[in-house]
Amino acid sequence: MAALSRPSDHIDSRPQTPQAGVVQPKLGVTGWLRWFWRQLTSMRTALFLLLMLAIASIPGSLVPQRTSDPNGVTQYFSDHPDLAPILDKLQAFDVYTSAWFSSIYLLLFISLIGCVIPRTKHHFQALRAKPPTTPARLARLSGFTTRDAPAQTDAATAITHARTVLKSSGYRVARFDSDTESSVSAERGYLRETGNLVFHAALVGVLVTVGFGGGYGFAGQRVLVEGQTFVNTLLAYDSFNPGRFFDDTTLDPYTLSLDDFSVSYEQRNLQAYGQPIDFTADVTVTPKGETSEPGVVKVNGPLRTNGTNIYLLGNGYAPTITVTAPDGTVVFSDSVPFLPQDANLTSLGIVKVPDGLAEQLGMIGFFYPTQDKMDTGANFSSYPDLEYPLLTLNVYTGDLGLDDGVPTSVYALTTDDLTQQTGGTTGVDSIELKPGASAELPNGLGAVSFVDTNPTASATGDFTQSVPRFASFDIHHDPTQIWLISFSALVLFGLFTGLLVPRRRVWVKATTRADGSVHLEYAGLARGDDPALEAAVTAVADRHLKLLKTHQPAVATPESPPKR
Amino acid sequence: MNLTDPALLNSYSLYALYSAMAVYALAFIAFAVDLARRSSAVDAIEAADLVEADAAPAAGAAPAGAAASAGSTRVVERPALKHPVLSRISARMDNDAALPYGRSSSLRVGVALTVLAWALHLAATIMRGFAADRVPWANMYEFAMTGTLLIMTVFLIVLIRSDLRFLGTFVTGLVLVLLGVAALQFYVEVAPLPPALQSAWLVIHVFVASLATGMFALGFALSTVQLLQFRRENHVLEGAAAPRGAVASALRLRFLATLPSSATLENLAYRINIIGFILWTFTLMAGSIWAEQAWGRYWGWDTKEVWTFIIWVIYAGYIHARATRGWRGSRSAWLAIIGFAAVMFNFGIVNVFFKGLHAYSGL
Numbered sequence: 001m002a003a004l005s006r007p008s009d010h011i012d013s014r015p016q017t018p019q020a021g022v023v024q025p026k027l028g029v030t031g032w033l034r035w036f037w038r039q040l041t042s043m044r045t046a047l048f049l050l051l052m053l054a055i056a057s058i059p060g061s062l063v064p065q066r067t068s069d070p071n072g073v074t075q076y077f078s079d080h081p082d083l084a085p086i087l088d089k090l091q092a093f094d095v096y097t098s099a100w101f102s103s104i105y106l107l108l109f110i111s112l113i114g115c116v117i118p119r120t121k122h123h124f125q126a127l128r129a130k131p132p133t134t135p136a137r138l139a140r141l142s143g144f145t146t147r148d149a150p151a152q153t154d155a156a157t158a159i160t161h162a163r164t165v166l167k168s169s170g171y172r173v174a175r176f177d178s179d180t181e182s183s184v185s186a187e188r189g190y191l192r193e194t195g196n197l198v199f200h201a202a203l204v205g206v207l208v209t210v211g212f213g214g215g216y217g218f219a220g221q222r223v224l225v226e227g228q229t230f231v232n233t234l235l236a237y238d239s240f241n242p243g244r245f246f247d248d249t250t251l252d253p254y255t256l257s258l259d260d261f262s263v264s265y266e267q268r269n270l271q272a273y274g275q276p277i278d279f280t281a282d283v284t285v286t287p288k289g290e291t292s293e294p295g296v297v298k299v300n301g302p303l304r305t306n307g308t309n310i311y312l313l314g315n316g317y318a319p320t321i322t323v324t325a326p327d328g329t330v331v332f333s334d335s336v337p338f339l340p341q342d343a344n345l346t347s348l349g350i351v352k353v354p355d356g357l358a359e360q361l362g363m364i365g366f367f368y369p370t371q372d373k374m375d376t377g378a379n380f381s382s383y384p385d386l387e388y389p390l391l392t393l394n395v396y397t398g399d400l401g402l403d404d405g406v407p408t409s410v411y412a413l414t415t416d417d418l419t420q421q422t423g424g425t426t427g428v429d430s431i432e433l434k435p436g437a438s439a440e441l442p443n444g445l446g447a448v449s450f451v452d453t454n455p456t457a458s459a460t461g462d463f464t465q466s467v468p469r470f471a472s473f474d475i476h477h478d479p480t481q482i483w484l485i486s487f488s489a490l491v492l493f494g495l496f497t498g499l500l501v502p503r504r505r506v507w508v509k510a511t512t513r514a515d516g517s518v519h520l521e522y523a524g525l526a527r528g529d530d531p532a533l534e535a536a537v538t539a540v541a542d543r544h545l546k547l548l549k550t551h552q553p554a555v556a557t558p559e560s561p562p563k564r
Numbered sequence: 565m566n567l568t569d570p571a572l573l574n575s576y577s578l579y580a581l582y583s584a585m586a587v588y589a590l591a592f593i594a595f596a597v598d599l600a601r602r603s604s605a606v607d608a609i610e611a612a613d614l615v616e617a618d619a620a621p622a623a624g625a626a627p628a629g630a631a632a633s634a635g636s637t638r639v640v641e642r643p644a645l646k647h648p649v650l651s652r653i654s655a656r657m658d659n660d661a662a663l664p665y666g667r668s669s670s671l672r673v674g675v676a677l678t679v680l681a682w683a684l685h686l687a688a689t690i691m692r693g694f695a696a697d698r699v700p701w702a703n704m705y706e707f708a709m710t711g712t713l714l715i716m717t718v719f720l721i722v723l724i725r726s727d728l729r730f731l732g733t734f735v736t737g738l739v740l741v742l743l744g745v746a747a748l749q750f751y752v753e754v755a756p757l758p759p760a761l762q763s764a765w766l767v768i769h770v771f772v773a774s775l776a777t778g779m780f781a782l783g784f785a786l787s788t789v790q791l792l793q794f795r796r797e798n799h800v801l802e803g804a805a806a807p808r809g810a811v812a813s814a815l816r817l818r819f820l821a822t823l824p825s826s827a828t829l830e831n832l833a834y835r836i837n838i839i840g841f842i843l844w845t846f847t848l849m850a851g852s853i854w855a856e857q858a859w860g861r862y863w864g865w866d867t868k869e870v871w872t873f874i875i876w877v878i879y880a881g882y883i884h885a886r887a888t889r890g891w892r893g894s895r896s897a898w899l900a901i902i903g904f905a906a907v908m909f910n911f912g913i914v915n916v917f918f919k920g921l922h923a924y925s926g927l
């Protein structure tokens with residue numbers, strides 16, 4: 001299988017280290033270090049570590065990961081209370097940042113660097129070296145073929161032309177002449193090794209960029225209801241995760257307004273009726289001290305502005321709810337984002353009214369954009385758009401738990417210290433509201449209303465404008481993306497050239513026979529996988545002969561017919 | 565037919581797909597018949613060899629070197645079976661079968677049927693695309709349909725350059741099984757693209773992934789045959805001294821003698837797998853570019869991303885194995901086989917049963 005083996009100057013060809021260990025029984029500290037380094041940077045270790053890396057990646061697909069699926073992890077803990085803590089000790093929920101996974105890839109990359117540096121040195125030398133002397137017997141090499149030079153062409157001239165042919169095909173050439181024969185030795189495809197080295201080096205680039213890149217940026221989330229505006233400052237984010245090296249003061253305080261959020265649903269194809277086919281957020285961006293510019297954010301189309309990327313990651317309805325005290329003072333009025341629970345956008349939202357009423361008030365609301373009733377009497381939504389919207393509210397009173405100083409989610413209501421007043425087992429029906437309607441709160445607490453944002457249209461039965469929508473945006477800043485894409489391009493380039501450029505040697509030898517005629521021999525040697533070698537040698541021979549014929553002295557006499 | 569009615573177009577697509585499957589099945593039979601014929605041809609030659617060996621005991625001394633062309637019992641001297649180590653240094657890729665095998669009518673019928681089935685398959689896929697008014701690879705059913713079409717396309721294109729017709733049973737068989745599962749388990753009605761999939765990257769990323777899968781499938785088949793062939797060659801080498809009949813009965817898959825040597829198969833598998841690997845690398849990169857646009861991060865170790873990465877690493881291991889002492893040959897072939905198993909796992913199991921963002925199975 002020497003056919004497709006790598007060039008003999010390849011790294012794997014140096015003496016195997018275990019033998020070195022056997023030959024020298026006494027190794028000093030440096031000897032051992034050296035031995036260890038050799039082991040680490042050997043092809044065998046690289047292969048072993050690669051396979052380990054593949055195996056070590058598997059658990060992360062079997063067990064939910066904190067980074068990609070935090071709710072799944074919580075769920076896993078409650079489903080497997082005994083197993084989960086053990087798995088957690090093994091870092092099974094953080095596989096890709098775990099000590100064991102990291103040590104594998106770090107060792108792999110140390111090995112890679114240790115492997116690539118000497119090869120790079122070696123390659124630089126090879127790039128400057130002359131092709132080696134022509135072997136004595138070409139017949140044993142691949143693609144061996146012979147030709148007879150046209151009459152009156154001497155060996156030296158034939159080789160001069162061969163040199164031209166090879167050089168014009170991108171070969172590096174060296175010429176050897178003796179009394180009886182002339183030859184040219186040629187090599188090409190150094191790009192193969194260059195590509196391989198670029199590939200490996202670029203992998204290091206990718207790793208380093210991914211490893212440190214996140215540290216220089218930030219990722220924040222913000223929910224905006226139609227008509228709302230957000231200023232790119234730390235406090236305006238619903239959540240904000242800065243990288244380790246990120247400086248908050250560098251945030252560029254532009255404003256982003258959500259002017260309109262439009263959705264379209266499939267209506268013609270009954271198989272997919274109601275499937276969303278487009279989400280578009282029309283926004284206005286105003287950089288500090290500059291004029292506003294309109295922009296669009298779509299699911300696959302982030303808006304890149306002011307050094308940040310704005311992604312559209314979620315959307316839903318934000319019913320406008322007003323709560324008034326018995327004396328008519330408005331104690332709560334807001335468009336509350338309701339989180340979608342199913343494909344038809346049955347949505348769940350929470351209203352908390354800590355002040356202004358006789359008791360603290362909490363409400364768990366369900367919103368049905370197109371309300372329908374099951375046989376059991378339960379509500380559900382049968383279509384995601386606003387055809388027949390209905391809001392239902394279960395009312396709780398008591399202690400909302402907001403005063404304990406513990407941060408609480410706006411999307412959850414802790415009912416431990418609350419008394420349910422409507423819905424469930426209370427015997428009192430939940431409050432049900434159509435847009436524009438109001439209802440009394442239990443215990444004479446006050447009243448709640450569901451504001452219709454477009455009563456005129458609703459009056460004609462068109463509810464599509466009655467409830468505002470919200471969009472949830474992820475806003476990211478990652479200054480290293482450009483690096484990452486550049487290294488990736490280098491990886492691809494290196495791969496293409498490292499795997500597909502043939503590296504080969506070709507020799508042409510001209511020998512003068514006793515009768516004065518010149519015998520030409522051609523042969524090649526593959527250095528790495530090279531399926532086209534033989535064809536290439538033949539092509540060189542053909543081109544060479546053609547060139548010789550055109551340069552044949554005009555007085556050529558057809559004395560010796562070509563013989564084999 | 566009314567080409568503007570999606571439902572009608574989709575039902576034509578289904579007809580075409582089922583017809584394609586029927587024709588693939590016929591092609592499969594033709595290829596299987598060919599393998600059986602190869603086996604009996606090998607039997608015939610070896611029986612003739614035995615007769616010859618009885619007549620002239622000297623010939624029995626170098627049985628591995630004696631071979632004949634199928635269809636005739638003329639025994640010609642050929643070089644001894646090439647042990648990988650002794651193999652020539654050239655990169656020639658001719659069919660260096662131990663027993664060259666002549667023209668075969670069932671083989672030609674198999675290829676003709678495959679081309680016909682492929683045309684029907686292509687028509688089915690195109691009609692599905694027109695019915696849905698977008699690229700036909702947006703859910704598992706369509707992905708299976710396009711993916712198998714590409715496996716077949718890659719096979720047919722490679723056939724132009726190298727005679728790999730002996731893989732016909734494998735390729736038609738694989739495609740049949742995948743199409744069967746797709747049509748019975750994954751079928752979904754035409755639906756518009758959800759916003760998450762509306763991207764130019766769907767076209768590029770998924771298409772290139774399917775193309776890579778086509779390459780890996782062929783590489784897998786070649787590596788499998790390589791392992792079998794290697795086993796046979798070892799038997800022959802070991803059995804060279806033993807009586808001929810013992811060797812023959814120890815080998816089940818006699819048609820292997822008519823296929824290229826394990827070294828040739830290994831080189832072919834390598835060439836096809838490296839193309840697959842380059843395409844897979846591109847798939848991985850295109851995927852992260854798309855993920856960045858759709859989800860705001862280019863890499864998040866989502867289950868599908870994990871498996872794409874695992875596959876990439878396995879094939880990187882395969883390429884390394886080919887350059888590592890002691891790993892050339894059978895060991896590296898096993899890596900290619902494991903790699904393709906992971907590809908199939910990623911498609912068939914991860915898509916359907918694993919939780920993740922890539923919920924595009926449409927089921």
Ligand code: HEM
Pocket residue numbers: 006010011012041042043044046050108109111112113115116195196197199200203494495496497498499528880883884886887
């Ligand atoms: C992150 C880890 C690594 C990956 C993903 C990787 C991947 C690859 C790939 C895809 C190739 C073929 C591409 C080409 O030739 O341009 C390759 C070739 C090669 N790699 Fe690596 N490699 C890694 C680490 C290493 C290490 C640590 C070593 C040294 C011990 C090494 C040595 C080589 C050599 C010598 C080749 C040439 C093989 C040949 O010509 O057949 N690689 N590697």
